[in-house]
Amino acid sequence: MKKQHLPTKMCPICNRPFQWRKKWEKIWEEIKYCSEKCRRHKKQAY
Incomplete structure (x- = not known):
């Protein structure tokens, strides 16, 4: 895997x-x- 092609996700807490x-x-x-x-x-986010 090349660094520019790494998968990403969004954190539901800090967005x-x-x-x-x-x-x-x-x-x-x-x-x-x-x-x-x-x-x-x-737990604090909800």
């Missing part, structure tokens, strides 16, 4: 795009949040 990372390779479909901070604050 910012984030890119695929090697450590998420096997679980990319499950990733919803861009960071641990956003994941922790998911």
